[in-house]
Amino acid sequence: MNTKNNQKIKELIGQMTLEEKAGLCSGSDFWHTKAVERLGIPAIMMSDGPHGLRTQKGEADHLGLQDSIKAVCFPAACATASSFDVELSRKLGETLGNECNAEGVDILLGPAVNMKRSPLCGRNFEYYSEDPYLAGKLAASYINGVQSKGVGTSIKHFAANNQEYRRMSNSSNLSRRAFHEIYLPAFEEAVKQSQPKTVMCSYNKINGTFASENKELLTDILRRDWGFEGCVVTDWGAVNDRVPGLEAGTDIEMPGSGGINDAEIVAAVQNGTLDEAVLNQSVERILHLILDKEQQEGCVDWEEEHEKAVHYEEESAVLLENDGVLPLASERRTAYIGEFAVNPRYQGGGSSHINSWKVTSALEAAEKKGRKVVYEMGFPADKDEYNEEMAARAVAAAKEAETTVIFAGLPDVFESEGYDRAHMQLPQCQNRLIEEICAVQKHVVVVLHNGSPVECPWAEKVSAVLEMYLGGEGVGEAADALLWGEANPCGRLAETFPLRLEDTPSYLNFANDKYDVNYAEDIFIGYRYYDAKKMPVQWAFGHGHSYTSFAYGNLQTDKETVGEHETVTVTVDVTNTGSRTGKEVVQLYIKDETGAAVRPEKELKGFYKLELAPGETRQAVFELDARSFSWYSEKGADWYAASGVYRICIGRSSRDLVCEKEIQFVSERHLPFTVDMCTCLGDVLRHPVTARVFGEMMSQGSSERSEPSLMDSSDPMMQSMIDSMPLRNFKSFVHMPDAAVRGIIEKMNQALQAEK
Numbered sequence: 001m002n003t004k005n006n007q008k009i010k011e012l013i014g015q016m017t018l019e020e021k022a023g024l025c026s027g028s029d030f031w032h033t034k035a036v037e038r039l040g041i042p043a044i045m046m047s048d049g050p051h052g053l054r055t056q057k058g059e060a061d062h063l064g065l066q067d068s069i070k071a072v073c074f075p076a077a078c079a080t081a082s083s084f085d086v087e088l089s090r091k092l093g094e095t096l097g098n099e100c101n102a103e104g105v106d107i108l109l110g111p112a113v114n115m116k117r118s119p120l121c122g123r124n125f126e127y128y129s130e131d132p133y134l135a136g137k138l139a140a141s142y143i144n145g146v147q148s149k150g151v152g153t154s155i156k157h158f159a160a161n162n163q164e165y166r167r168m169s170n171s172s173n174l175s176r177r178a179f180h181e182i183y184l185p186a187f188e189e190a191v192k193q194s195q196p197k198t199v200m201c202s203y204n205k206i207n208g209t210f211a212s213e214n215k216e217l218l219t220d221i222l223r224r225d226w227g228f229e230g231c232v233v234t235d236w237g238a239v240n241d242r243v244p245g246l247e248a249g250t251d252i253e254m255p256g257s258g259g260i261n262d263a264e265i266v267a268a269v270q271n272g273t274l275d276e277a278v279l280n281q282s283v284e285r286i287l288h289l290i291l292d293k294e295q296q297e298g299c300v301d302w303e304e305e306h307e308k309a310v311h312y313e314e315e316s317a318v319l320l321e322n323d324g325v326l327p328l329a330s331e332r333r334t335a336y337i338g339e340f341a342v343n344p345r346y347q348g349g350g351s352s353h354i355n356s357w358k359v360t361s362a363l364e365a366a367e368k369k370g371r372k373v374v375y376e377m378g379f380p381a382d383k384d385e386y387n388e389e390m391a392a393r394a395v396a397a398a399k400e401a402e403t404t405v406i407f408a409g410l411p412d413v414f415e416s417e418g419y420d421r422a423h424m425q426l427p428q429c430q431n432r433l434i435e436e437i438c439a440v441q442k443h444v445v446v447v448l449h450n451g452s453p454v455e456c457p458w459a460e461k462v463s464a465v466l467e468m469y470l471g472g473e474g475v476g477e478a479a480d481a482l483l484w485g486e487a488n489p490c491g492r493l494a495e496t497f498p499l500r501l502e503d504t505p506s507y508l509n510f511a512n513d514k515y516d517v518n519y520a521e522d523i524f525i526g527y528r529y530y531d532a533k534k535m536p537v538q539w540a541f542g543h544g545h546s547y548t549s550f551a552y553g554n555l556q557t558d559k560e561t562v563g564e565h566e567t568v569t570v571t572v573d574v575t576n577t578g579s580r581t582g583k584e585v586v587q588l589y590i591k592d593e594t595g596a597a598v599r600p601e602k603e604l605k606g607f608y609k610l611e612l613a614p615g616e617t618r619q620a621v622f623e624l625d626a627r628s629f630s631w632y633s634e635k636g637a638d639w640y641a642a643s644g645v646y647r648i649c650i651g652r653s654s655r656d657l658v659c660e661k662e663i664q665f666v667s668e669r670h671l672p673f674t675v676d677m678c679t680c681l682g683d684v685l686r687h688p689v690t691a692r693v694f695g696e697m698m699s700q701g702s703s704e705r706s707e708p709s710l711m712d713s714s715d716p717m718m719q720s721m722i723d724s725m726p727l728r729n730f731k732s733f734v735h736m737p738d739a740a741v742r743g744i745i746e747k748m749n750q751a752l753q754a755e756k
């Protein structure tokens with residue numbers, strides 16, 4: 001790290017007492033680090049995050065129980081992820097960075113990028129996606145936005161924290177491949193592209209070791225492999241054993257332990273069990289965090305910020321179904337049913353809970369615009385309670401109207417930080433009323449307010465479904481603009497909506513054990529699983545409609561063959577074939593056709609959002625590199641793509657691919673390979689080096705032996721037998737002396753070594 005403060009920081013460390021240094025490694029209270037006044041080291045302040053400021057100036061807590069300042073509540077990540085819009089993510093970051101400056105916040109605690117392993121995770125509303133590529137791109141631009149204002153961020157929760165049940169003690173047990181391929185890349189992308197000032201380590205263990213004590217995670221992967229330069233901060237209370245934590249790479253303990261853990265650090269240095277250099281290194285990083293900050297003026301016009309919240313939500317909501325009923329014609333007599341129309345659920349519970357600046361409901365927004373709307377409550381927004389009289393009035397109003405819009409969603413208690421959802425259903429009172437209204441009204445629109453997928457048993461019966469997610473305080477105005485056609489929906493699902501909970505990949509291994517979470521589905525999460533199993537889903541990853549239509553054509557690559565150190569540019573033309581301006585999210589998926597490894601059927605490796613006027617054509621442009629084709633090899637402890645054919649697929653969604661093109665990838669690398677008696681013949685023959693040596697040795701010896709000509713057989717059964725025959729069996733099969741086989745093995749290993 002090279003900053004103007006290097007020298008000053010070295011001097012400060014020399015002047016600090018052991019106690020001061022240990023003290024700097026934990027908070028003074030819930031939100032501040034400790035100042036060292038005699039040396040002019042100020043405290044810095046942290047605040048949640050991620051979709052608005054939860055800055056507490058009075059009583060403090062990390063569960064969203066006590067009051068915080070008034071601030072604008074922006075759409076939660078479940079919504080903004082659906083924008084598939086990195087520019088929007090950056091703007092949201094800039095907006096929040098500016099607010100932080102106005103409120104004296106130095107570090108904003110976000111973004112939260114954990115993968116949505118199950119729709120049941122109570123905190124999914126704060127997370128982006130089931131896809132690491134999408135989450136990484138959005139997080140990196142959010143961080144760049146915040147940090148462009150001189151404010152730091154804390155990407156969280158590092159890592160494999162994918163459920164709330166016993167999040168503070170359970171162990172996420174997963175393969176190295178799933179870890180690197182699914183659960184780490186969003187962090188990796190953000191660290192490499194935006195260098196967040198801090199990373200927040202999670203509460204849980206990973207394969208038995210607490211994240212806050214995990215040297216492999218916090219030092220080897222994060223710092224050595226990815227080049228992270230900032231500080232690791234614990235999640236609030238995520239310290240298990242402070243001294244090993246410091247040694248593993250955890251710099252700051254939040255919120256602090258009232259000095260108990262600081263004293264442990266001091267004692268460990270004094271009794272020689274902790275090298276003071278380790279402490280000094282953390283102190284150096286923390287001093288950089290504090291002193292390198294370039295303070296900027298922040299000036300907030302809260303009304304303007306509110307308008308931004310509305311706009312971001314308009315760009316994020318997903319039109320899941322539409323038989324043409326939407327947008328509503330302005331003269332249409334419409335019934336609004338469901339308490340969410342007046343009391344929208346727009347944010348989740350827990351540490352991200354904002355004391356919102358102002359909330360406008362969809363009904364208020366409609367009334368302001370003079371729309372022909374009547375309202376009936378139908379069902380409550382905060383519980384599952386069917387009320388005959390209320391329902392009857394709603395059905396009557398629906399029958400009278402030309403169209404009915406039902407504002408449905410999950411009550412607050414159904415999903416929150418701190419616990420997981422018990423099921424994937426909407427409250428039964430809502431499902432029942434939706435069915436009753438469908439029986440009397442042909443044009444039913446359902447508007448959803450939820451942080452994670454819900455089962456929609458009525459999906460085939462309604463005319464339209466508009467997913468608002470937890471859309472922030474502007475959700476009512478955004479819903480109004482989208483329903484009545486003042487805005488054109490352009491969000492796409494950042495997660496699959498399965499048909500039912502039992503279909504989900506982690507169904508058998510989610511929050512059902514007190515100590516362990518076994519990630520048995522491995523790399524197959526979300527669409528990777530549903531695609532591999534060819535399962536029907538309610539709505540696919542990447543799906544979403546618009547009020548206009550788009551056509552694709554002219555898919556091109558700038559080369560047919562791409563080498564390991566090259567990039568390939570992919571372009572495709574998209575035309576707006578409808579009659580209004582709209583945005584399309586062009587998605588690029590890659591299919592590995594080499595057969596070299598177990599891979600998902602396809603994976604998202606690019607997305608590009610385009611705005612097009614009617615009749616307009618523009619090009620979506622993607623750049624792919626070796627990583628785009630690669631998977632994480634445990635053997636090679638690295639990303640790897642085999643040479644061979646890959647298919648580039650352009651899609652409107654993961655289940656609606658519109659054009660595709662083959663490309664040849666050429667790798668100069670081979671996965672580490674050593675041969676022994678148990679190595680199968682097929683593997684020997686597939687590797688160019690061993691195949692050559694083996695061929696040479698066999699032809700030398702063949703005149704002396706009379707074995708059946710195995711290798712030349714074209715019988716499929718024989719071929720398959722050869723392929724999976726270990727050398728030890730091959731030896732007996734061809735009556736070859738043990739020493740001869742061992743000699744061939746040695747030659748092959750020597751040749752493999754020489755190749756390295």
Ligand code: BGC
Nearest residue numbers: 048061062063109235236351
């Ligand atoms: C949450 C973090 C949050 C912190 C501070 C913890 O409970 O997991 O996401 O930033 O509290 O409120």
